[in-house]
Amino acid sequence: MLFLHARRRWAVLTVFVLALALVPFSPLAARPAYAATAVPGDPLTGSGAVTRSVLTAATLAGGAATGTVTNDAFALPGAAAAPTHTFEGTLTLKGVARAGGFRTIKDTYGYAATAALRHLPPVSIDLVQNGSHVIPAVRGLQITGSAYWNLIVGGGRAWNENGDGGRTRVSLPFALVERNANCVHNGLLAFLFDGGTISQVRYQITNETCEYFQFDMWGQVGAAYSRHTVTGDTGLKNAYAAEVANRLPTKPISALSTDHPDAGIDTSAFGSGITASALSTYGVSYGGVNYVGACQTRQGAYPYCNQMVLPSYSLAKTMFAGIVLMRLTQVYGSSVPSQLIGDWVGEADTSAWAGVTFQDTANMATGNYSSRAFEADESGSGMTAFFDAEAYGPKMTAALAFPHSAEPGTQWVYHSSDTFVLARAMQNYLVSKAGAGSDIYRWIRDQVLVPLHLSPDVLTTERTGNSATGQPFGGYGLFYTQDDIAKVSRFLNADGGKISGVQMLDPTMLADAMQQNPANRGLTTSANATGTTYQYQDGLWARQFTPADNPVFTCPVYVPFMSGFGGITAAMLPNGATYYYFSDNDEFGWSAAAAQAYKLPATG
Incomplete structure (x- = not known):
């Protein structure tokens, strides 16, 4: 020094x-x-x-x-x-x-x-x-x-x-x-x-x-x-x-307890469960305010905390692929989720992909996999080949290489490669509707992301060929700020997919993915190493909390959440609050924070 x-x-x-x-x-x-x-x-x-x-x-x-x-x-x-x-x-x-x-x-x-x-x-x-x-x-x-x-x-x-x-x-x-x-x-x-x-x-x-x-x-x-x-x-x-x-007003995370004294919130729960040196930032979006934690580095606080660049990893499965599918359905009708992948991705016109729909793919239920074990395929050699491939051809080949093992829509197996296939299918579907030259990411950027006043960091995406014109990855490759996460979470949660009162996402699909329809909880995932299972639908995970988890949950409550590699979570509570954190030590402990955020009165 x-x-x-x-x-x-x-x-x-x-x-x-x-x-x-x-x-x-x-x-x-x-x-x-x-x-x-x-x-x-x-x-x-x-x-x-x-x-x-x-x-x-x-x-x-x-x-x-x-x-x-x-x-x-x-x-x-x-x-x-x-x-x-x-x-x-x-x-x-x-x-x-x-x-x-x-x-x-x-x-x-x-x-x-x-x-x-x-x-x-x-x-x-x-x-x-x-x-x-x-x-x-x-x-x-x-x-x-x-x-x-x-x-x-x-x-x-x-x-x-x-x-x-x-x-x-x-x-x-x-x-x-x-x-x-x-x-x-x-x-x-x-x-x-x-x-x-x-x-x-x-x-x-x-x-x-x-x-x-x-x-x-x-x-x-x-x-x-x-x-x-x-x-x-x-x-x-x-x-x-x-x-x-246009950035949301921010306050320090400690202000949650002073702004809402009757809720009895213990703000020390936010950021807990994560190794401090691995935690980039965290916050709670609630009531139009972004209550933020610090952006710590190895040389003290980052002086541009509101511009610290944060990776999406698999949050993109919700914030790109899921939102695009819901927007396409809202614009072009209820037949969109049932479109067949093989009709829109030439490389997938095979027996293995016969009968696989857009929604099956968004739900990680294509039926094409090697192992049902929790994220075993995601960490296997086949997915390594997919991630390493930069050009479109080898990347699509790796994405389609898993064997056919179950009927579509019946078995959840997590594959980032499936979201890449879905992004390509939606790209080609959009071209059929909006004309040659249409680009699926620029389309959702102009339709949803710009009207949400998101930062320029999220208005671009990683693509094949390390270029500005390749196929978007779909399941990863986006970049956010604290403000972006707060706004998108509010859009999906408290605002119900509306911007300035206008419904932008198909309300039925969004309600299902946000666990607001008890008749459709989505697919149940395989059990992870701790024996925990989740629900999964259209790029969104969900976890059920009961009084056994914390007395604040007086009855069973489903909490939809976005999850990303390494230790990234945005949990959207049914009271309109969202707790998010970005870290990189493979730690996903957020139940204590969710319980505190759930104490806030319902909004939206």
């Missing part, structure tokens, strides 16, 4: 100016920092009197990164003054393929033996500035061309500190995304700039939601700043202002 103590002001400025003067960039006429709409919370009103000993101006001028530092060094300080300079143009990091340090925390498959995995991919991003907010022109998943890493960049901040010699300081959140997989590694970067120079860029990664590959990464590299007007800059600024304004 590197700590540089304050020096006399003239010495700092002399070193810093000399270093920055070596990195000129092209002139650009002065532009206003604010777009037509200011981001809520601007302008900054601090004095700039910030006491700083980490990532000082001298350090960014020409220091070296010998390890990770406290995340506070990248955070907007309370005394931050409004920025005097406006960043607009392209930021490119130099020499990242060889720069920096790497420390392995966990590496189940020996990934770190590949040197290129221990460094950043190419980073070149267009940025605009709206007041104190620095906004990437491209949001969501960016394909970098790296053989290992893709990139997501969030909105950052710009401000002035008195010790920076009149230059403006920028901090940005970013995340590395494993190519052809759903692991996310959250990081931060920082630099200084003014009207003619830019400093080096410090970066570090100290958090992930990834069960099998965990590490710290850090470095300090040179940068190029090409100043130019970014296409659509005013629209980008206004869109970001709207994005921030």
Whole structure:
């Protein structure tokens, strides 16, 4: 950890100016920092009197990164003054393929033996500035061309500190995304700039939601700043202002007990049952408020908690495949769930898939499997071949390789590959209705996700071929923020699939999947290692709670939930509350938290 103590002001400025003067960039006429709409919370009103000993101006001028530092060094300080300079143009990091340090925390498959995995991919991003907010022109998943890493960049901040010699300081959140997989590694970067120079860029990664590959990464590299007007800059600024304004109000998780004192909630139950070092974040969405826990990393709190990128893994089976099937049914009629997979996926026009419907596939009941044991196929070699395949052809071949073992609709066997087949079938069905060029993910994005005011992170998805035009994975490959999880859970739960009063999802299918129809609980799963069985329907799990689990459940209660690999859960209580957490130590203990959330009075 590197700590540089304050020096006399003239010495700092002399070193810093000399270093920055070596990195000129092209002139650009002065532009206003604010777009037509200011981001809520601007302008900054601090004095700039910030006491700083980490990532000082001298350090960014020409220091070296010998390890990770406290995340506070990248955070907007309370005394931050409004920025005097406006960043607009392209930021490119130099020499990242060889720069920096790497420390392995966990590496189940020996990934770190590949040197290129221990460094950043190419980073070149267009940025605009709206007041104190620095906004990437491209949001969501960016394909970098790296053989290992893709990139997501969030909105950052710009401000002035008195010790920076009149230059403006920028901090940005970013995340590395494993190519052809759903692991996310959250990081931060920082630099200084003014009207003619830019400093080096410090970066570090100290958090992930990834069960099998965990590490710290850090470095300090040179940068190029090409100043130019970014296409659509005013629209980008206004869109970001709207994005921030549309986020749900947040409160700390402790406020649940003070906001609802009569409920008798023990807020210590939230986040319990999960190893603290493995917990990325958690929260309770209730009554239009997102009550959030901290976003902890190995270097303290993540300063952009509301923009920490969280992987979906199998939450996508609900938030993509399940929602798409319900939306297609609402738009095109009740015959959609009974459409045959073999009629819409040419590769599946085989005897093994004869009679298998869209709904059978959404229910993990295709009848094609090797083992009935709880998720035995999901962790077997056949599924490894499916996950490893990047191109569409090999991926579909692996998805269809399981032998026919039961009649469709009769036996639950969990397969992420089945959701991929379903996503392809729904893609082709949509084309038949909406025309060539239709894309199933862009369709549900425009139909549901954008009207829900979800973040740009969830408006893209991983696809075959590591491209923006391949077949969406369907059962994994999405990315969320805390706000996204709270909004989608509320949409499915308290709002009953409505947006602004308009029914967006087939109400019968949604009611069944949300366990609101006692006559249709879905399929019963195989028993897991503890002997527990669940219900499963249209991409949603459900667990029954009784007074034996906790006296708060005075009668049997079914709780539908989304579940993802490694330790991800969003449990939607019938009182309208949702408890969610993202972790990566294979821990799925949330019953204590569910009991506390169930104490809240019913809403919605």
